Amino acid sequence: MLKRRLLVIGGGMAAARFVDELCIKAEDRFSISMICGEPWAPYNRIQLSRFISQGGDPTQLLLYSPEWYAERDVTLHVGDPAVQVDFVRRVVYTERGEAFYYDDLVFATGSHPICLDVPGRDLDGVFTFRTYADCAEIRAYARGARKAAVIGGGLLGLEAARGLLDLGLEVVVVHLMDRLMERQLDNRAAVLLREELEGQGVRFLMPKETVAFLGDGHVERIAFSDGENLDIDFVVQSIGIRPNVDLARAAGIQVRRGIVVDDGLHTSAPNVYAIGECVEHRGVVYGLVSPLYEQARVLAERLAGNEAQYRGSLVYTKLKVSGVDLFSAGRVEGPGLSSFVVEDERRRVYQKLVFGENGEIQGAILYGDVEASSRIVAAMASGASISASPLQWLAGGRPVLTISDDSEIVCTCNGVSRREITQAIVAHGLTTVKAVRQATRAASTCGGCKARIEKIIAEVRGKKEPICSCTELSRDEVVAFLKSGRYLTVLDAMRALGWKTEEGCPKCRPALNYYLNMLFPKAHRDEPVSRLVNEREHANIQKDGTFSVVPRMYGGVTSPADLRRIAEVAEKYQVKMVKITGGQRIDLLGVHKEDLPKIWADLGMSSGFAYAKAIRTVKTCVGSEFCRFGVQDSTTLGIRIEKKFERLNTPGKVKMAVSGCARNCAECSIKDVGVVAVEDGWEIFVGGNGGLKLRGADFLCKVATDDEALDWIGAFLQFYREEAEYGERTSHFVERVGIERIRHHLSDSAVRRELNERLEEALSVLEDPWEARIRELSSTTTNLT
Known part of the structure; x- marks a missing residue:
């Protein structure tokens, strides 16, 4: 045909x-x-x-x-x-x-992006933000810039502002209206959003009308209708589309x-x-x-020959800016509407449901907690009224019977319901988010629903995958058995749990060793034979069979004496390469296995744990002690964090960083735990990854003092230790569990106290492995003599 x-x-x-x-x-x-x-x-x-x-x-x-x-x-x-x-x-x-x-x-x-029709619009350094080419040009121009202005306080303008802030620029958002995202937010939500972004380092000029861009060949200033000027290096326009x-x-x-x-x-x-x-x-x-x-x-x-009609669409959106959870749908203000508002000032949560005359939801704003967004979309799409208690409904209650759980829209970008995802999982035996994405398109656009899909997979399948082929038991079942039976060796645990093989495999032995150590830090004696080669040798094996040695340098700070000692050791053992690591430490590469204990002894420094599934380095900038932009002492806090949690075993390696201001020179936004200074304290981010699968960290909380930061970080690390699968990095853990659940769980001070108490118990039995190996070898030599 x-x-x-x-x-x-x-x-x-x-x-x-x-x-x-x-x-x-x-x-x-x-x-x-x-x-x-x-x-x-x-x-x-x-x-x-x-x-x-x-x-x-x-x-x-x-x-x-x-x-x-x-x-x-x-x-x-x-x-x-x-x-x-x-x-x-x-x-x-x-x-x-x-x-x-x-x-x-x-x-x-x-x-097309709308551009201001004002003098100077053709100057170099005046950009729009719409295509990949726009982004590439903005990045290239920003390399020699210090201060950027974003014209427009809407959705795309705020996302552009955050991106420029992450490049280390001073950022000013210029907005014609008196509040941000005026079409999607009411006054209170707009104030909360502005305060959050100001805390991250963004400045705002609003209401402010731009009347000209000024400069000699390239933009140098913005002129406003009130006669004021703003000195600027370049401008990004994001004021709408045509x-x-x-x-x-x-x-x-x-x-x-x-x-x-x-x-x-x-x-x-x-x-x-x-x-x-x-x-x-x-x-x-x-x-x-x-x-x-x-x-x-x-x-x-x-x-294709089928009957279909387009009747118009329900409009809703989520802001994709680090540290901000914001959802808006439908009409949020207007005549003939009533509203229900709940606000938790301590958690900085603001939620508003807007109702029509018959009690049906006409719009909504969720700030700080967007868990109810998919239920709101389903309710608005059906036109049904919700139950008599909006507070209970927002907190997790269900709408009236006309809106079933299956009709919940899980992927709002692609309009994929829970029913469609469930049917695909059952029909094709799907076990991963990637497989669900290929079958349904859910999570193929912004990716914000990945954690929700993982929960649905777990619910539908009824049981998680076994931790390896040696058993039918899932991670949760293994941990529950170990906890109840108090098995204290890997072999005892495998026998009691009916392992298929007598000695396990390289996947399950390290996992069982970790779980036992996590559950019983004082009673369980670590088993080197059940650890991976790097952790057995306490150094990082290289492709030629040699090892690398990274001595501990708290917060990246060292002394002339330590540098001299490292240089002498490198010359003595003919180290092939001396390299600065990405975590601000010195790496001695090409060390022979038999020389490891001698190098450790000559260095006289503790292990930097650059080889283990454990707390690694804490990267810092110079902070307020030296930097003219610094607002907090990031170096001191970084050293406190590193000394507090060093040697702690975790399911996957954990990298941390502390930045002294929102310019984020320590790259906190792609760390497992990142701490960023603001004028009145610290913002803590978790779940970042700068490796093969890049992931921006999620905002966890804001604290006022260094001690509070240590309290929250300790609680998060212990929660991760207890709930994650062995080998699971925080990036996947946070996606799987959901930042909302983590934030809600840790917001209870009693929960944080209990987690930190269990963490202290684990820390109390740890010692430096290099010192322990040197002592062990010294004792053996003495006995032989």
Whole structure:
């Protein structure tokens, strides 16, 4: 059968999702081509804000691989935008003169960023924030800059501001209105958001009207309507978007604010459709991803021959800024509405439900605790009223029977319900978030629902995976058995638990050894034979069989005497390389195994634990003691943290950092535990990872004193020790458990006290392994003599 030629103009997220949906629903009935104006295949624009601070290759953002398009016979034409449409001949011409003939045409041309029409808008250093190219240019320009301004206090503007702050810049947000995100927030939520971001280091000028950008060839100042000026190095504009309708208008299609479509997403031209940010439907233009995906699904259904209508979309969003949990949906203020508000000032939680005349939810704001967001979306979508107690409902109660648990929208970006996820898990035996994402698209956009999906997987399967092939028991079952039986050796535990093999394997032996040590720190005697090679030898093995030795340097601070001693040892044992590590320590590389005890003895320093699943280094900046930007003494706190928790065994290695200001020179945002100074205390972040799978840390809490910081960090570490699987880094642990659960659990001072007491018991029996090995060898030598 001859395939219909379908042409998509546009290479954004809506276009890519439509092609994906159509390939599934219409099978091989269409020959599909896409004209992408940008030089890349469709990519995830929602993740752009992190690229401002972290950089990277645009291929990391691609929604689908090149092989995906090839397997579906989809032709991608990139870097050459469409410039003319001929409806009579049914052909589209590109800028380079390429001609694409079609039977059905889809406009998915997206939108343009709105720019201020003021003098100086063409100066160097004035940017927009919309594409990957924008991010790359901003990063390049920022290298020689000190102070940046973001014009616009909306969703994207705040995300851009946070990205620039992470680059170490002073950041000022200039906003025309008197409150942030005025369309999504009420006054109280806007105040809380501003206070949080000010604590992170962002300044605000609002309300403030920009009337000119001033400078000699490049921007140097911003002029305001009140006569004031602001000295600046560069500017990022993020004040909204405008549908890209120029091509459609030139072709004669009906256009108002956007390309006008009906409920079937038809335009005014035959066989021509439109979806995405370029569309105006029933007078509404949408700029969020979930409505665009809904349009893509409906159009794919219709072109596949099925009945489907687009009736409009529920609008909701989450702010993706480190340290801020914020959700907004629907109408948050207005005539004919009533509201229910609850605020916990201590936890900085603000929640507001907005009701219509019949008691149905018309809108909501959640700040500081967004756990109820998926229930709110489900309730708003159904139009049903909730139970008589909004407080109970927000805290975890269920809506009325017309809204079942299964209808809960777990992935708000893609509109994937709990029912769809559950069905996929059962039908295909899925066990991982990645498998669920491939089957349902849940967690494929912003990734904020990963922890929720992991919980659903665990609930549906009823039992977690065994810790290894030697047993059928899960981690939780093993720990429960060990706790009840007080088995004190790995072999005793394996025999009692019915292990399939007599001596276990390299995966389960270290795990059992850790669990026993964690449960019974005073009674259990550590078993070196059940540890990995690095922990047995107390050094890091290299690919040539030699080892590296990293002596402890608290907080990265050393002395001339220690440096002299390290240099003498390196020369004495002909160390191949002396290197500064990423954690501000000195690494002696190329040490032979037989020389390890002698080097430890000559150094006379304690082990830096650069080889173990344990507390590693605490990286610090110079802080207020020397730095002109420092607001707290980060070095002193870093040393206190390192001395407090050194040698502590943990499920995975733990790296920590303390920064003396929001410029974050110690890279706290990608550490297992990061502490960032603010004017009135410290902000603590957890679950970061700067390794193979990059992950930004989640905000845990804000404290006023060093002692409070140690209290919270100790409680978090012990909670992680007790609840995580062996080998699980904090990044995956925090994603799996959920930062909300962790934060809520640790907010109870009695819980923190109990966790710290158990932590102190574990710390009380630890000693430096280098000293212990030297003492052991010395005793053996004496006995032989």
